[in-house]
Structure formats: structure tokens, C-alpha cells
Amino acid sequence: IQLTQSPSFLSASVGDRVTITCRASQGPSNYLAWYQQKPGKAPKLLIYAASTLQSGVPSRFSGSGSGTEFTLTISSLQPEDFATYYCQQVNSYPLTFGGGTKVEIK
Amino acid sequence: QVQLVQSGAEVKEPGASVKVSCKASGYTFTKNAMHWVRQAPGQRLEWMGWINAGNGHTKYSEKFQGRITITRDTSASTAYMELSSLRSEDTAVYYCARDEMFFDYWGQGTLVTVSS
Numbered sequence: 462i463q464l465t466q467s468p469s470f471l472s473a474s475v476g477d478r479v480t481i482t483c484r485a486s487q488g489p490s491n492y493l494a495w496y497q498q499k500p501g502k503a504p505k506l507l508i509y510a511a512s513t514l515q516s517g518v519p520s521r522f523s524g525s526g527s528g529t530e531f532t533l534t535i536s537s538l539q540p541e542d543f544a545t546y547y548c549q550q551v552n553s554y555p556l557t558f559g560g561g562t563k564v565e566i567k
Numbered sequence: 568q569v570q571l572v573q574s575g576a577e578v579k580e581p582g583a584s585v586k587v588s589c590k591a592s593g594y595t596f597t598k599n600a601m602h603w604v605r606q607a608p609g610q611r612l613e614w615m616g617w618i619n620a621g622n623g624h625t626k627y628s629e630k631f632q633g634r635i636t637i638t639r640d641t642s643a644s645t646a647y648m649e650l651s652s653l654r655s656e657d658t659a660v661y662y663c664a665r666d667e668m669f670f671d672y673w674g675q676g677t678l679v680t681v682s683s
Contacts, residue, residue, distance in 0.1 A: 492668070494669040494670070496612075496670075502676075503662055503664075503673035503674065503675060503676055504612065504662075504664075504670070504673060505673075506669055506670060506671050509668070509669040509671075510668075510669075515671070547611065547612055549612075549669070549670075551668060551669060554626065554628070555614055555628040555629065555630070556602075556614040557614065558611050558612040558613070558614070559611065560611050561611055
């Protein structure tokens with residue numbers, strides 16, 4: 462399953478609402494996750510099963526979608542949210558990740 | 568608390584092999600599978616394979632089939648990923664990640680540089 466994220470780059474200000482889209486070549490069912498990665502660090506799980514918030518992740522992050530289109534929304538961007546975000550599907554092998562969306566400060 | 572601690576950076580010549588370790592703590596090692604993911608400079612994350620830490624069963628990405636071996640030592644709560652016939656395109660940061668259907672804990676990453 463190929464995952465295509467859009468946009469690949471996003472410039473936003475603190476307090477902005479940000480939406481990132483992940484489109485799948487085939488439906489991964491609910492087996493889709495979102496990760497945040499900061500430079501030089503390992504990815505961090507934010508959302509799993511398309512819409513379930515991982516323990517300890519701020520509630521400004523949310524996930525939605527079904528079929529072949531999924532979204533990650535940050536309701537009010539905070540300084541610590543500037544990072545690269547990846548979607549991932551675990552429905553079928555090989556497990557795959559999207560190309561990433563880099564969120565930078567405007 | 569769950570921790571995955573990986574071995575240190577490696578520099579290898581083309582054609583050589585590399586073996587990266589991932590020591591787990593803070594949970595029962597045999598209850599979760601362990602995945603290996605790599606990230607070449609400026610590239611997306613790439614899944615390589617996983618091992619069922621309980622029974623040792625493995626599943627590899629076809630891209631690496633024949634070059635990758637994932638093993639585990641349950642007495643040491645450690646998973647290993649060995650990649651052979653290295654080429655320059657294998658230069659990347661290699662991560663282990665614990666499976667809870669999704670990847671809930673990750674190691675800190677191991678930089679493998681392939682260069683003559």
C-alpha cells in the first residue's frame with residue numbers, strides 16, 4: 462500500500478489550525494497511525510487506529526478518516542509541534558510510511 | 568518505563584555486514600514483536616522486518632530478503648538486526664521499534680555509514 466502525504470511542506474504560525482492528509486493506494490482499514498519526528502530523534506506515536514490518541518499526547522492532536530483518505534489535525538499549533546509528521550499503515554506487508562510533512566514556523 | 572537502547576554508530580566498507588543490537592527494558596521482552604525501520608538521509612521511514620520475540624518467527628520486507636537477518640536473545644532481552652552485502656545506499660539511521668500493532672516505543676537510532 463502506497464501512502465501519499467500532502468502537503469509535503471507547510472509553513473504555519475503558533476496558534477494556527479493545521480491539517481495534513483494521507484492518501485492510500487488501497488484502503489488500510491483502520492490500521493493507520495501518525496508519528497511526529499524531530500531532527501535527530503526517533504519518531505513518536507501520536508495517533509493509532511486512525512483516530513485514537515496515544516497516551517500522553519496532547520488533545521490538540523486528532524486523527525480522522527476512513528477508506529483511503531486520512532487526516533491529522535493540530536487544532537492550535539504550539540512551538541514544540543514544529544516537526545515532520547508521517548502516516549503509516551500496518552494493514553498489509555510491506556508496512557509502509559508516507560513521505561512526510563514538514564511543519565515549519567512562518 | 569519502557570526503554571529500547573541501541574548499539575553505537577558503525578562505519579563499514581561496501582560488501583561488509585553490520586549487526587545492530589536493541590536492548591529492551593521495562594516490559595516482558597517476549598510479549599511483543601520488535602520491528603526494524605531505517606531512514607536514509609532526507610528520506611522517508613522504511614520498514615525492514617520484524618521478529619516475534621516470543622517464538623523467534625520473522626517476517627522481512629522483500630526488498631531486504633536474502634540480506635537481512637533479525638534474531639533475538641531472550642535471556643538478554645535484546646533484538647539484533649544484521650544486514651549483509653552493504654552498499655552506499657544502505658547508509659542510514661536504523662531504528663528498532665516495539666510492536667503494539669503500531670510502533671509505540673522506539674530506540675534512539677543507530678547511524679550506519681557505508682563508505683570506502
